[in-house]
Amino acid sequence: MRERHLRSVLMVKAIEEVDRAGSILPPGDRAQATREAMRALGVTSDDAGSGASEAVQARALADRAERLLAPLVERHAIVGEVLGRTRTPAWILALLLLLAFASGIALSALDGSRRINILAFPFLGLITWNLVAYVVLVVAWLRRRRGAEPVSAPARPWLGRAFARRIGPLVKRTARVHSLLGQAIGRYAEEWVEVGAPFIGQHARRWLHLAAAAVALGLIAGLYLRGMVLRYEAGWESTFLGPAAVKTILGVLFGPVAGWSGVELPRTAEAVAALRWPGGGGDAAPWIHLIALSLAAYIVVPRLLLAGLATATLGYLGRPRALPDALRPYAAGVLGSGGHVRPGGVTSVTPYAYEPSDASLAGLERWLPSATGTAARVDRRTTLRYGEEDMAGSAFDSGAHRVADLHVVLMSLAATPEAENHGVVIAAARDSARRARPPAAVRVVVDESPYVERFAGDASLASRLEERRRLWRDFVAGYGLEADLVELAGARRG
Numbered sequence: 092m093r094e095r096h097l098r099s100v101l102m103v104k105a106i107e108e109v110d111r112a113g114s115i116l117p118p119g120d121r122a123q124a125t126r127e128a129m130r131a132l133g134v135t136s137d138d139a140g141s142g143a144s145e146a147v148q149a150r151a152l153a154d155r156a157e158r159l160l161a162p163l164v165e166r167h168a169i170v171g172e173v174l175g176r177t178r179t180p181a182w183i184l185a186l187l188l189l190l191a192f193a194s195g196i197a198l199s200a201l202d203g204s205r206r207i208n209i210l211a212f213p214f215l216g217l218i219t220w221n222l223v224a225y226v227v228l229v230v231a232w233l234r235r236r237r238g239a240e241p242v243s244a245p246a247r248p249w250l251g252r253a254f255a256r257r258i259g260p261l262v263k264r265t266a267r268v269h270s271l272l273g274q275a276i277g278r279y280a281e282e283w284v285e286v287g288a289p290f291i292g293q294h295a296r297r298w299l300h301l302a303a304a305a306v307a308l309g310l311i312a313g314l315y316l317r318g319m320v321l322r323y324e325a326g327w328e329s330t331f332l333g334p335a336a337v338k339t340i341l342g343v344l345f346g347p348v349a350g351w352s353g354v355e356l357p358r359t360a361e362a363v364a365a366l367r368w369p370g371g372g373g374d375a376a377p378w379i380h381l382i383a384l385s386l387a388a389y390i391v392v393p394r395l396l397l398a399g400l401a402t403a404t405l406g407y408l409g410r411p412r413a414l415p416d417a418l419r420p421y422a423a424g425v426l427g428s429g430g431h432v433r434p435g436g437v438t439s440v441t442p443y444a445y446e447p448s449d450a451s452l453a454g455l456e457r458w459l460p461s462a463t464g465t466a467a468r469v470d471r472r473t474t475l476r477y478g479e480e481d482m483a484g485s486a487f488d489s490g491a492h493r494v495a496d497l498h499v500v501l502m503s504l505a506a507t508p509e510a511e512n513h514g515v516v517i518a519a520a521r522d523s524a525r526r527a528r529p530p531a532a533v534r535v536v537v538d539e540s541p542y543v544e545r546f547a548g549d550a551s552l553a554s555r556l557e558e559r560r561r562l563w564r565d566f567v568a569g570y571g572l573e574a575d576l577v578e579l580a581g582a583r584r585g
Contacts, residue, residue: 092418093409094290096153098174101286103156104421105279106163110271113532114521114572115167116159118463118497125425128154146412148422153411155425169265173276176257177283184298191302195309199317207325207375207382209366210332210340213310214382218344221303221390228397271571286417289408297401304394307386314379323375326366334364348384356381438463438497439470441486443516444477445503447579451540454579455501462534462575463497480515487523497532498524504542504559504576508566517570535567540580 092100106115113121128151164171198213258280266273284291317323327337338360349356354377357363365371414422438459440452447455456469475483487498500520502513517535524531542559546552560576567574 092149092153092413092415093411094287094405096156096411097287097290097409097415098177098283099156099160100152100418101282102170102174102275102279103159103163104418105282106272106275107425109275109278113497113534115269115272115275116163117534117573118532120159120162121425122463124155124158125151127158128152129426145414148419148426149412149414151426152414152418152422167269167272169261169272169276173258173261173279176261177280177287179294184301187298187302188305191305192309192312195306195311196313196316198306198310199313205321205323206368206372207314207323207378208327209325209378209382210327210329210337214386215344217307217310218385218389221307221394224303225393269568269571282417286415290405293401293405293408297398297405300394300398300401304391304398307390307394311383311386314382318375318379323379324372325375325378326368326372327363328368334360334367338363345381345385348388349381352380352384354381437468437470438499439472440499440501441472441520442474442501443483443513444475444506445501445538445541446474447501447538448540451538451579454540454577454581455499455536455538458577458579459499475516477512480512480519483516483519484523487520488526497534500533500535502535502537504537504539504556504563505545508563513566514570517567517572521570521572533572534575535572536575536577536579537563537567538580539576539578543578543581 103116107121110116131154132147132151160170198217201213258276262273262277262280265276329337332340338357341356341363345356357366366373440455452471459469473486475486498520500517502508506513508514520533520535524533539556539560542556543552546555549555563574563576
């Protein structure tokens with residue numbers, strides 16, 4: 092599964108797992124996205140369930156997530172911001188490479204002198220550091236081949252901390268406004284660290300390999316730039332090494348590139364001794380060429396090859412038909428069930444502080460299939476009267492959510508919503524739905540018909556209606572749900 096699609100799927104999965112009542116992603120939207128995704132693939136829910144091929148499930152999940160995310164991001168812009176924060180901006184990579192290249196240039200002038208010690212840092216130190224890094228990479232690869240170490244296990248602790256710092260403020264800010272969405276974003280960050288760790292690890296490897304190559308290129312560029320305007324002298328000095336030992340070291344370091352570079356190494360110990368400081372030394376130009384070629388051979392080329400390998404691995408991980416193991420149960424569940432919270436097909440309707448007319452009830456039955464994406468049998472429950480708020484929890488627990496996969500709390504736009512009355516009933520319905528097994532969904536439907544009838548013919552109806560709609564939307568949103576404002580008697584949605 093492509094990395095972009097994996098992020099989308101994990102975000103939708105986190106929201107669905109937290110949003111059991113369907114306030115963020117309504118059950119109808121989920122079901123419709125599932126049907127459209129499977130229709131686009133030419134498969135049925137039976138084909139896309141647990142017995143489906145990995146390729147079918149991966150493509151169906153990706154398509155379904157994209158269909159659900161587009162309107163979700165429009166309603167909750169924070170979702171798009173969170174998805175963006177799990178992608179590393181290109182400017183960070185560019186800045187990393189620029190800093191690495193500048194560090195290499197700085198290394199070329201580290202000691203501030205006009206002498207190049209052919210045995211000392213920065214050249215020898217940079218070569219040694221990279222050779223040690225190669226050894227570590229080989230050992231880690233061998234351990235993974237033996238199964239002693241998961242591919243991304245070492246990365247997860249620091250990944251978790253990095254994402255906590257990057258997404259934590261968004262989670263806290265969102266939770267203050269929409270607690271369910273805040274929980275979903277937090278869960279998404281946790282799952283991305285787990286499921287997306289292979290992608291994150293390969294990105295990090297590629298960046299680090301490119302940065303190491305950039306340091307070496309910076310050192311090469313620094314040596315040549317300074318060599319154009321300054322006269323360098325090359326030589327060596329050592330307390331413990333003699334000319335014979337240094338000759339051997341030079342053969343190991345520069346021998347692989349000297350043979351085809353056209354630059355000849357000292358052939359005798361006496362020639363090496365002539366380069367010894369103090370008193371010795373020689374022209375630095377041939378040695379700058381040898382150092383540059385050695386840096387290219389030992390660092391630049393291998394690091395670029397390793398960066399290419401990381402890029403190829405990212406391509407392999409992101410092949411469209413691959414489904415991560417962690418998503419298999421989720422795929423079987425949402426695709427095999429058609430995306431419903433429950434398979435029962437019953438919608439329970441409980442009016443509160445309002446007796447809907449026959450026309451409103453008929454309009455509700457006409458409106459529900461289009462809103463939920465499924466045809467369901469409506470189970471009209473006993474009206475909860477104003478003042479009976481303390482009975483709401485037991486009424487929902489013992490009745491509605493035992494038989495229904497979707498519960499509608501029906502209220503009137505003509506009423507002014509109050510926390511101690513309407514709020515208590517909405518919270519009771521929401522909490523009861525979450526406790527139900529399997530979880531049910533809740534929709535708060537506010538009938539506009541009584542309000543429209545009361546002010547029919549009033550020139551200020553449009554402004555009054557919009558003001559009252561805003562009041563109800565904000566009120567219901569405070570309980571983590573969304574209000575459906577519908578003129579049921581006329582089947583017109585606000």
